[in-house]
Amino acid sequence: MLSTAAIHKHAAKLLLLLVVAFVLPQVNNATTAATTAAASEPQILLSFKASISDPLGHLGDWQLPQNGSSSFEHCSWSGVSCDSISRSVTGLDLQSRNLSGALDSTVCNLPGLASLSLSDNNFTQLFPVGLYSCKNLVFLDLSYNNFFGPLPDNISSLRSLEYLDLECNAFTGPMPDDIGNLSQLQYFNVWECLLTTISPALGKLSRLTNLTLSYNPFTTPLPPELRHLKSLQSLKCGGCQLTGSIPDWLGELKNLDFLELTWNSLSGIIPSSIMHLPKLTSLELYSNKLTGPIPSEVEFLVSLTDLDLNSNFLNGSIPDTLAKIPNLGLLHLWNNSLTGEIPQGLASLSKLYDLSLFGNQLTGIIPAELGLHTSLEIFDVSTNLLTGAVPSGLCTGGRLQKLIFFNNSLSGGIPSAYEDCESLVRVRMYHNKLSGALPSGMWGLPRMTILEIYDNSFQGSVPPQLGHATNLQTLRIHNNKLTGTVPTDIDKLQVLDEFTAYGNKLSGTIPDNLCKCSSMSKLLLGSNQLEGEIPSNIGDLSSLAILDLSNNHLSGSIPPSIVKMVSLNSLDLSRNNFSGDIPPVLTRMRLKDFLLFNVSYNDFSGVLPQALDVPMFNSSFIGNPKLCVGAPWSLRRSMNCQADSSRLRKQPGMMAWIAGSVLASAAAASALCSYYLYKRCHQPSKTRDGCKEEPWTMTPFQKLTFTMDDVMRSLDEENVIGSGGAGKVYKATLKSNNEYSHLAIKKLWSCDKAEIRNDYGFNTEVNILGRIRHFNIVRLLCCCSNGETNLLVYEYVPNGSLGDVLHHPSTKISGVLDWPARYRIALGAAQGLSYLHHDCAPAILHRDIKSNNILLSDEYDALLADFGIAKLVGSNSSTEFSMSVLAGSHGYIAPEYAHRMKVNEKSDVYSFGVVLLELVTGKKPVGSPEFGDNGVDIVTWACNSIQSKQGVDAVIDPRLSPASCRQRDLLLVLKIALRCTNALASSRPSMRDVVQMLLDAHPGSNPPKM
Template structure:
């Protein structure tokens, strides 16, 4: 027995040494890497061969390692150079890890490599010049890293390279002309770098090139005419640069090209002639340039699928030949100077899906055949001069989802069936000459969210069936001839946030059971013939901030419950109201809100003109008491001066002498009500920019006061030298009025201190609540509502403010919650006003934002546009879905976005969802997760606009659970598990 034990002990070291030489090289590589997810746990040193290890592929005859794939493994550490000692290794993939070193020059010893994939890591420093010593290399993918410096000129020495992908780095300088020597190259991807250079003419020498992707690379100057020599080119993308000059006529020689993307440059001149030579062209996008002239007729005869020429200076008409394109499914020519009529055959020969001709000078009738194939989804013709009526057969176009016809000269009755299209979510008919009534068939428009029919000649009563539109968010019907009463059924519109029926001929009263309008933000019924009492229930609408009932026949008393509202506008003028004005509004600043109501004259001085008798009596009283009054004034003045001096001296000693006070809303407090409450015991938060105080006013109301200044303010200024936070907040919030943007009541600027007075949000910030022990208060319906509220606030900043505003610090801690968990976007200290969302990006002098929320391209390039906010908002969505912090030690060196992607790569969707959430909402949560992943796409161009995000979220909320997913485990129509790696990669 002793001998047996001895043999075991003696033989055990031999077992550990039985691993062959290649296995020992791999073990050496393993020891140099951090492996938090134990992806290399199968690499057992007791095995005799590594051929069965995870990620290893061996030759079936020689049993030598030929391929190593450790992508998506969360590995960290330096590049494992020992792998180059594997003599037969031909393919190496370490993509999507955390390799955080420079790429060593010794990599040239990997002599047999044909494929090298190192994308989406944390590599830094220059790209080694000697990579060309890998003479067999066919694929080199270094995308999505932090490589800097120039592309090595030596790369022109590659002789077998077919794919060169360097996109999404920090590369600069020139694009080496020597790249034109790589005659074997089929794919060249250099986009999302900062070259600031011209395109070299030598790229035209790449006779085998099929894909050329140079988007967002800071390219300047003209497009080289030599690109017309790329006879095998299929995809050409030069978008989002600073290219100038005309589109070279030589590009028409690209008879293999399928897609040409030239949008968002400064190209000028006319479109080249002879475009009919490009017989395979299916997508052409030259939008957002400075092009002029007309659309060449021959372009319209191509087998196009998509033609985008918006935001240019194109003039002329649409040639009839465009109707001969059988594959045309997308035609976008908006923001030009095109005129004439739309070809009558448009849509008859193709499955047209999207048509946008807005902001032109078109006239004539809408063609009847636009939906001939039954596929038309978007019909956008706004701001033209179209006339005639809506074609009757468009009422049969069941595929329509978005109809925008405003600001034309359309007339006649809207077809009955057109009102009830089942998939339309936006119906915009405003500013036309339409007549007739709203059809009861509108009950079939189950998906309708926005109904805009204002400034027409619609008449008749509003049908009861409108109350069945459970998804309706906005109904603007002002400026028509609508009569009858407001249907009682409208109280069923639970999602409604805007109702404007002003300037009509409505009669009767306001429905009494309107307390269901919990989301109503704006109610305007002015200039009608409405009568009766104002319902008390209006005071129970929690987010109402615009109420206009002026110029009607309302009578009775003003409900005291109106004091519960926080109104930006209140107008009850020109009615027959009587009794007392609620104390909150019985102030001079509200005088215009109540004018024209004789029964209210006693509450606010000067509200109504005095009669002759009362004026006479008043004069007698004044004359009789003038001397007494003068004496009182003298005594009071002396006393006031003494106490005011004492108070001023006291406040000066406290170091808070008020020098400038501004209010942006009607308020009932002054700066002196605020200053005395700025004590340490009232501090409710602090940060880099200052402290926040909770202040209880004399009338019992609460406000939040941010104090900037002192050492904290200096710290902030050192971090953000390009922005004065106080001025940014005042400039931004002072002019914003939106239910999902925090209200700035007033501000005060002193010598060494600046105060910002906001509405008080009792539930604090989303971040503090979600990631605390109180996170259980946020069930899924509440989280969904918060996401939608915040999205609507950001959408307002991006799309409705002129010029647009980019927040630059979107995060859960900057989303505040009121008592009912309604969300407001806050903290605009680093906000940036940009000239036209989508028109490129502005460079910042320093990164603004918070760790875990900063978009990848912003961190690399300091260029900011609305897409940076969209990425950050996507992170907030992921927080709401997962319940996790944006940066967590559990993720290692990854952030929340990468953690979600890597978890989904492992097909473990349920592990992503916050376990505190009710599983019955799983399908809806999956869809919202899909929206979050769209927002956090690595490429900015793949992120939807905030307006689109709002629509996607609204659609999720409106759809039945059974329609939320096609099958268990599928995220949404916008995201599939198979897309996870492609969404993550900058370009793979």
Template structure:
């Protein structure tokens, strides 16, 4: 017996150390989930307990599972209800996975849970009513999913809940009053849900323990409840991106613990409460982009604020002197108001001021000398005001400055020497003032200077050679000054230079040798100077030059034939002393104005050279011969024309079809001239509904003709017209009455029995999509791309906000943004546009989806609801195209679309992996700002997308 006992002890049966029951439950959890990365590889039945498994935490005494944390594990599948069988389970964290389906109704079986965090997953359906039946639940975090429906009324029955986060879902209905019953609540976050237009329940003022309240982007209307004054422990209040009206309630000053108030992008009006000075703990106040009037309260400025943003309002009066008492102020942004008067002389003396933006106001007086007293000032933006006086010497010692914008003021006097050479400045904009003196040689120390804008001042003297040491310089605009001397030889060694504008000065000498080193030069403007000598042939080797203006100088010699190598949008060599023959490419009437005022040029162009005289007899014979030949041709042509018209009349009469020719502008051509040029060799584009032809008219001008051979098939997914009208009728109705510089002009149209013709202005550079995604993309540097984005936004803003009724384009994409000869953008192709006819009604529902793959807003694909927000999403994709240089659908994205690829790559690998590598890195800050606008426009929730008018303003500020 003793031997048998020893054998059993030394060789226990295989079930002696079997996995306990909790481990078996967890293996059921593993079996129910997809685990592509083997994150749960150590979950196995070889252990006796799961306490050492990844993501599992157990009680040190009882060895029972208390916490399951499998965040960021790429797990997929429905919520594993087997977790609820763990009797001591307190916490479940499955953040940032692919948990899908809907939450089970019997999730209340997890009776002992205190924390449930399922944020950033793919959960759908309604929020279970039974969640409120978990008696010990303190933290419920379900943000970043696709929950829909209303917030259950049962949520008002939580007994111990402290944190409720339902942000970034698809919840609708209204914000329920019953949430005011959760007296234990410390944080409530419902931001970015597409609620029906909803008021803030005054009952939320009963949450006297509340510390954080986030209701941004919730489609809130009405006023801020005065009951918020009872939230004495509130630290953070975010009501931004809504439609809140009324004034900021004075009761808000009762919140003695508040540190941050975000009210931006609403419709608040009235004056700010005078008692805001009672908010002694307030660090950040942002009420920008509203309609707030009156003066800035002195008490508000006397607080220990770190950030004060009140831009895009209607504020008047002066900046209170109390702002100088703040010892913490880092950011002051008051641009786009009606503020006036001088700035407080001690502004910045006591605070570590970093960013100051007072542009587009009516401020006057001098720049305070203490702005950079703490040595941390990075941005000073004072453009479009009435400031005067000189730049303080102290700013010349402010080595932290990176962005200086003083354009369009009344500054005068000499610019301090050291101000020219600030080592971190990348943007120095001093244009449109009355500065005098010279550019100091200390500019050689401005190693990061990318943009130097000093046009339209009274600067004089020679341009210093030291400018040539600014290797980062991309743009130099110095027109409209009194500069003399010669162009420095070193200037042509700046390989990154994109724009050089020295026009309207008194510069003499010749263009330096070595111009071919300016390989990135896009614009060269030396007009209205005293330059002489020959035009260097090296200019013809500049690969991206498209703007060349050397007019009103004293250049002599021949026009270099090498200029034919350039793809110029602007060429002006007029009013010089050039001679010889023109290069064949330019010996055409359309280039006549580029060469006028050069008596020595010889070409067969009217107005350039006198024609060789002939004898009177020869002239008479020639004239008589011409008259007889012309008369014969007219006779023959008349007979043929009459015959053709007669046949056409008979044919049309037989078909009972009448051709209707409608013009919307004054034109100098007929339908017959157009019809005769619709040949296959003139095709420049093809679409779902027909072909586009380039037609060169008899007067030398070109037009684009779109021929729609037949109606668009009903039910087509791409470019399908509404059932109410075909594409031709829609485009005629829409474009025929639009007049805007950024929308393509429809000259005229013809609706005949065998097809329809639409005649537009011709766009020499084609579509943005074709140019951006071709070998010619190098022509689109960042300034050009930014200008295209702003032009297109202006056009769409006109459609959405200035047309009555508004017009929704419904097919915004890069191929429908056309570029003229100077790369100005125009929105085109209105074949599926929708005139929105509504008064306080929901968005209209379409019978089919219009748009193009990669550009369609997510809600449009399953609701067929059309409104301006759909266009804004599509335009956001265009912005992402401009930033990334990639098409909206690309194999590199895998199963993602452009929007998801940009967001995930941005977050995981950094912005450098998103930006088009062909773009100059000196524009990185501006590119990042525009990228942020594109991401905002492509928000999954329509309510969080800005209006197109806001997009225009954001783009203007980004620039």
């Protein structure tokens, strides 16, 4: 009989045998199975590749080996990740490969697949339910594709999913409640889809740490069930179009680290409850309709680093308690209605790097210690009511990039401390009351791209240090009291695009070196005391579009090299002492395509070249008594012809008789016309159609320097500069105290029985333009009416419309509108439209934004015009109107307007986005040959082209040369255009936000991600 020990020993042997006999074969079988599965995975991958489209060959290395090498070579294929031991495929990262086709369950035959990223491709289909077979899938990224339709009700079939990213697709309808059964889900992102409701089932996702609901047309408040997500760390809902107020129960989410509820329609006050979230580091509530003050309890957000409340209707003062948040680094309170002073305590925030308070009604001084205890990078308090001095310590930390405080009433000089602030990129301090000399070193800061000090009272000269600012692109110093000469070192500014110095007291000559700034598109030196001749090498400025040297003491002749300025479209040499002949070389410059050509009030002599002796240049040569012109129209203009003209010398008697007859006839016609106008203006009569003609009445909206008779005398067919469906437009030239001014008079069609009730927008234009004032909106000076005919008198805008300049077949676009000029126009138009939407009470919908209704001033500032179909938004009415008649222009009309006859401010935003696309592409909204014959418009064409093989390059205007077009900045504007033309109105930005995005896209910004 065996002992107990022997039995135990025997049992141990038996167990070992069992292990050998049964367990080891199982291990071998498992290893063999894994090896077999891994060996078959290349075929699965190739089958998946065959089911999709790869037009650019990004999966070209997915090929079976031809030389008998390892069967695991597929682990080195692009985008494929394998387990290091089993060599089984665990992940596919196929983002940004231009793939398309229909996804099925093929890829789910990879048993170890845990991660699948198909982001940024061109898949167009319903949600791929075939992926439900991927039972081990933990990570799924389908963002930035064209998936559409509803999210499926049984999405929880992906039971292992922890990460789900569906951003930027076209999923529609409600969010399914089944989403709450993805019990492992930690990250869920549906940014910029088309979902209409937020499922309360989200409250069941207890593991969720990041929830992004941004840019969807959700029209309901946040569901209260979200309060159960006690472990929620991040909540984003930007652009969801959430309504109502911010719920108090958000304060219960004590673990919340990030809270974003931006781009919605949230109203009411900011609840104090969310000011008691101890872990919150970022609070973003911008672009809503929030009112009331900023809660003083903000001090209890002890972990806060970013506070962004911009673009709301917040009022009251900035709370002093902000100074108690130790880690606050970013403070954005811009575009609100905040009043009071900037709290002194902000100067003690040692982590503060971005302080943006612009677009409020702040008063008082800028705290003197601001910047002394921190490293500010961005300081922007522009467009407020601030007074006092510029503090000296804003650049103490040596990191200040943006020093912006324009449109205030700051006074005094600029502290010398800024001479050493080499980090500065943008310096914008225009429209203040600053004086003294700008510190000499500040002119030459090496990284500076923008220096704008215009409309102040700065004195002193422009020092040679300017030559050190080799990155300077925009130099605007006009309307100051600067003296001295233009520095010769200016030729070192090889990327200088714009130099405006008019309205100063600059003297001396124009240096030859200035003509070495070959990138310059605008040079405005008018109204100074410059003398000498135009440099003979002026033609080297081949990129120059606008040249203004008027009102100086320049002399000599026009240099022949001017013909080399192939981009020039605006030339003003008036009111100088130029002499000699008008050079025939000017006739080679296609002056008829110029937006402005003026050499009046000089001392030119000789015979005007015949090609220039045409009516379109009537006012271009006046004030040159020695200049002989030979055409009869010139005599009618009473120009003194004293030179030796061969035509006049052949038959002096006959010519004298003709001249006398012409002058006599002109005098008689003038007398008759004056009498007729007097009778029309002062005596009621009846027209041949029986419409009673009442006496003329004039209603002024500005201080006027002209009379009703001046207006009537200008209604001559020779003065017609345009005609349209509503009437004719006349250009009036008036003289007062030897100064000439110009008006544009719109004469609306007279009374007609068939159209007796049609005033052609007269009342609308009067009601709107008569009461608003903005730099980027055309000025209505007065209106005149006699019961039959209505006149609208505007300030004359010399450069026509953007549509004419951009699309006219004879326009040389590369010279007329380079990218900086187009950007300037885009920003100006956006600022004008933002004023209508956000700063007028009641708000104004333009309803006919298009390039032909954006006029261009003498400095290419954009002016919105034609308010004939504009609509006032009453304070007590809905901001959306149901229209019975579709108004607007083909190619610019928003989808919801065309389909549902609904119009609101987002309809204007869409139209403006089309204008941005015009500026980027150079194409008309409809009818361009590239669009084909299928009724495709510029929006559809641009979207399709960007997704083609050529990508973004396919849409950029090829006439924008690399020298004048900074492509990185252009891409930023293209992205803004695409956002503005989003088919979903609620996903479009407001014009207030468009303005800020355009400001951020100023030439010199960082490149965008497309």
